[in-house]
Amino acid sequence: MTVTDNMLTCNCEGCELKSLFFENVSTLEIESICSRKVEREYQKGEIIIREGAEIHEFIYLKSGLVKLYHSGSNSREQIICFALPLDFVSLLSIFSEKRYIYSVAALEDSITCNIKMDEIISIATGNGRFALSLIEKVNKATDRIILDFLEVKQKRLYGRIAYILLYFAKSIYKSNSFDLPVSRKEIAEYIGMTVENVIRSLSDLRKDGIIKIFGPKIEIVDEGKLARIAELS
Amino acid sequence: MTVTDNMLTCNCEGCELKSLFFENVSTLEIESICSRKVEREYQKGEIIIREGAEIHEFIYLKSGLVKLYHSGSNSREQIICFALPLDFVSLLSIFSEKRYIYSVAALEDSITCNIKMDEIISIATGNGRFALSLIEKVNKATDRIILDFLEVKQKRLYGRIAYILLYFAKSIYKSNSFDLPVSRKEIAEYIGMTVENVIRSLSDLRKDGIIKIFGPKIEIVDEGKLARIAELS
DNA sequence: ATCAGGTTATGATAATTATCATACGGGAAT
DNA sequence: ATTCCCGTATGATAATTATCATAACCTGAT
Known part of the structure; x- marks a missing residue:
C-alpha cells in the first residue's frame, strides 16, 4: 500500500466523487477536508480494511474494485458484496461500531480517499443536510446488499x-x-x-x-x- | 388497525423509547413531535407496512413483535428479520427510497408510533447530532441483519x-x-x-x-x- | 531447477434437501 | 353439520449439493 502526497496527485476540485458525496458541504469545509485527507493506493489482492481493526477513518473508493467479506469465527470466509467507486464501501457500520466487522480487499488496483472520522463527524454535527445525505448513502448501500442476498438465496x-x-x-x-x-x-x-x-x-x-x-x-x-x-x- | 387519540393514551414524557431515539433533540422539538405523532395498534397478523407503498411516515415499534419480509416478483415471500421495539424497524431504506422495498407485519399485537417524515427530516436538517444518532441506528439494524444472514447462510x-x-x-x-x-x-x-x-x-x-x-x-x-x-x- | 502450495478441473459417491403424495386436525364460512 | 382451506405431519423418491480423491497447471520460494 502506498500513501500518496496530496499535493501532487489529488485535486479535490476535479474529483467527481466530491460533488456526489459532499453535497451540502460548504467550499470552506471541503477545502479543509481536502488538505488533510490521505489517498492510498492498493494493488490487486491487498487488504484495505481488516476485520476487527479500530475505525479511525472514513474511507471511500476513488477507483478500482473491492470485495467486502466476513471471516466468521472458525468458518471459511464469506463475501458480503463487491463494490465499485460509487458504492461508498466504507459507509457500512462505521458510525455504529468501534471496530470493523468485516474486511475489504482490492480485487483490482484501487485508490481510496481517507478522511479522519473526527472530521466527518464534526461536519455532520454542524450540518444536518450532509448528515442526511450520509444516511441516504448508507441506506442505499445496505439495501442493495440485503436485496442481493435475498435474490441469491x-x-x-x-x-x-x-x-x-x-x-x-x-x-x-x-x-x-x-x-x-x-x-x-x-x-x-x-x-x-x-x-x-x-x-x-x-x-x-x-x-x-x-x-x-x-x-x-x-x-x-x-x-x-x-x-x-x-x-x- | 386502530388509530389512537394521542391525548388519551400516549404520553411521550413516559416513553422510554423517546430518550433512546430522540437523544440530542430539544424538549421543544420533542413536544412538537409528540403533539403531531399518531399511534397505531395492530393485531397479530395485520400488515403494518406494505411493500411498494409510498413512504410518508417514520414508524417505530413501541411494543409487540414484527417480521420484515420481501415478496420477490414471482417467488414466495422471504423473511428478512424479526424485530422487537428497540430494533427500530422502519429505519431500513426510508431515507433512500420513495417506496418501501419490504413489508412489515405484526407477529404479536403491536403498537407503532408514527411521525411524518417531513418532521424528522426537518429536525435532522437542523440538528446534526440527531441525524448522526439516526445513522448509528440505521447502521446497527442493518449490520445485525447482514450478520444474521451470514450466520444462517x-x-x-x-x-x-x-x-x-x-x-x-x-x-x-x-x-x-x-x-x-x-x-x-x-x-x-x-x-x-x-x-x-x-x-x-x-x-x-x-x-x-x-x-x-x-x-x-x-x-x-x-x-x-x-x-x-x-x-x- | 525443483519443490510446495494454491487454483482449476473432473469423477465417484455420500449426504442433504426438495418434491410429491397422503393424511389428519382445526377453524372459518356456508 | 358439512365443506373447504390451511397448517402440521410423515413417507417415498428424486434432485441437488457436498465430500473425497485425483490430476494438471501455474506461481513463488528456496
Missing part, C-alpha cells in the same frame, strides 16, 4: 452462477466479455456453495455453449439463456 | 433450525419455553428451506429429546445439545 446453484456472471457483465464491466476479477473460490464464498460445484457449473455452462472460458476471461455467448437460468433458478 | 438445515430456536429463546423471549410466534412456513421463509423439512427437523429434535413441542409451545430441553447443533451446522 432463492436461487439454486446454476441460478446463482448465472446471476453472478450477469452481475459482473452488467453492473461491473458493462460488457459480455470480461476477465473474472475473482477466483472460483471467491465466487463460492459469495454464493454460498463449494468451489467444486462452482467450477463444475461453469464447465457445464461452457459445454452447453452458453459461455466461453479462456483462462480468466469469460465471454457470455447466449445472454438470453443465461438470464433464463438465473431467473428459473 | 453457513449452516445447514438442522443448524439453521437450532439457530432460530435459540434466537427466539435468547433474543426474543428470554426463556427456554415459549410460544412460537411464527408458523413452520414462516420459519422456512426465514431460513430459506422448505416447510416439510422445517417440520421434519423439528420432529427429529423432538424425537431426540432436545426440544418438546406442545402445539405452538416450544420447550428447549437440552440447550447445550441444541447449541452444538447450531454451531456444527
Whole structure:
C-alpha cells in the first residue's frame, strides 16, 4: 500500500466523487477536508480494511474494485458484496461500531480517499443536510446488499452462477466479455456453495455453449439463456 | 388497525423509547413531535407496512413483535428479520427510497408510533447530532441483519433450525419455553428451506429429546445439545 | 531447477434437501 | 353439520449439493 502526497496527485476540485458525496458541504469545509485527507493506493489482492481493526477513518473508493467479506469465527470466509467507486464501501457500520466487522480487499488496483472520522463527524454535527445525505448513502448501500442476498438465496446453484456472471457483465464491466476479477473460490464464498460445484457449473455452462472460458476471461455467448437460468433458478 | 387519540393514551414524557431515539433533540422539538405523532395498534397478523407503498411516515415499534419480509416478483415471500421495539424497524431504506422495498407485519399485537417524515427530516436538517444518532441506528439494524444472514447462510438445515430456536429463546423471549410466534412456513421463509423439512427437523429434535413441542409451545430441553447443533451446522 | 502450495478441473459417491403424495386436525364460512 | 382451506405431519423418491480423491497447471520460494 502506498500513501500518496496530496499535493501532487489529488485535486479535490476535479474529483467527481466530491460533488456526489459532499453535497451540502460548504467550499470552506471541503477545502479543509481536502488538505488533510490521505489517498492510498492498493494493488490487486491487498487488504484495505481488516476485520476487527479500530475505525479511525472514513474511507471511500476513488477507483478500482473491492470485495467486502466476513471471516466468521472458525468458518471459511464469506463475501458480503463487491463494490465499485460509487458504492461508498466504507459507509457500512462505521458510525455504529468501534471496530470493523468485516474486511475489504482490492480485487483490482484501487485508490481510496481517507478522511479522519473526527472530521466527518464534526461536519455532520454542524450540518444536518450532509448528515442526511450520509444516511441516504448508507441506506442505499445496505439495501442493495440485503436485496442481493435475498435474490441469491432463492436461487439454486446454476441460478446463482448465472446471476453472478450477469452481475459482473452488467453492473461491473458493462460488457459480455470480461476477465473474472475473482477466483472460483471467491465466487463460492459469495454464493454460498463449494468451489467444486462452482467450477463444475461453469464447465457445464461452457459445454452447453452458453459461455466461453479462456483462462480468466469469460465471454457470455447466449445472454438470453443465461438470464433464463438465473431467473428459473 | 386502530388509530389512537394521542391525548388519551400516549404520553411521550413516559416513553422510554423517546430518550433512546430522540437523544440530542430539544424538549421543544420533542413536544412538537409528540403533539403531531399518531399511534397505531395492530393485531397479530395485520400488515403494518406494505411493500411498494409510498413512504410518508417514520414508524417505530413501541411494543409487540414484527417480521420484515420481501415478496420477490414471482417467488414466495422471504423473511428478512424479526424485530422487537428497540430494533427500530422502519429505519431500513426510508431515507433512500420513495417506496418501501419490504413489508412489515405484526407477529404479536403491536403498537407503532408514527411521525411524518417531513418532521424528522426537518429536525435532522437542523440538528446534526440527531441525524448522526439516526445513522448509528440505521447502521446497527442493518449490520445485525447482514450478520444474521451470514450466520444462517453457513449452516445447514438442522443448524439453521437450532439457530432460530435459540434466537427466539435468547433474543426474543428470554426463556427456554415459549410460544412460537411464527408458523413452520414462516420459519422456512426465514431460513430459506422448505416447510416439510422445517417440520421434519423439528420432529427429529423432538424425537431426540432436545426440544418438546406442545402445539405452538416450544420447550428447549437440552440447550447445550441444541447449541452444538447450531454451531456444527 | 525443483519443490510446495494454491487454483482449476473432473469423477465417484455420500449426504442433504426438495418434491410429491397422503393424511389428519382445526377453524372459518356456508 | 358439512365443506373447504390451511397448517402440521410423515413417507417415498428424486434432485441437488457436498465430500473425497485425483490430476494438471501455474506461481513463488528456496
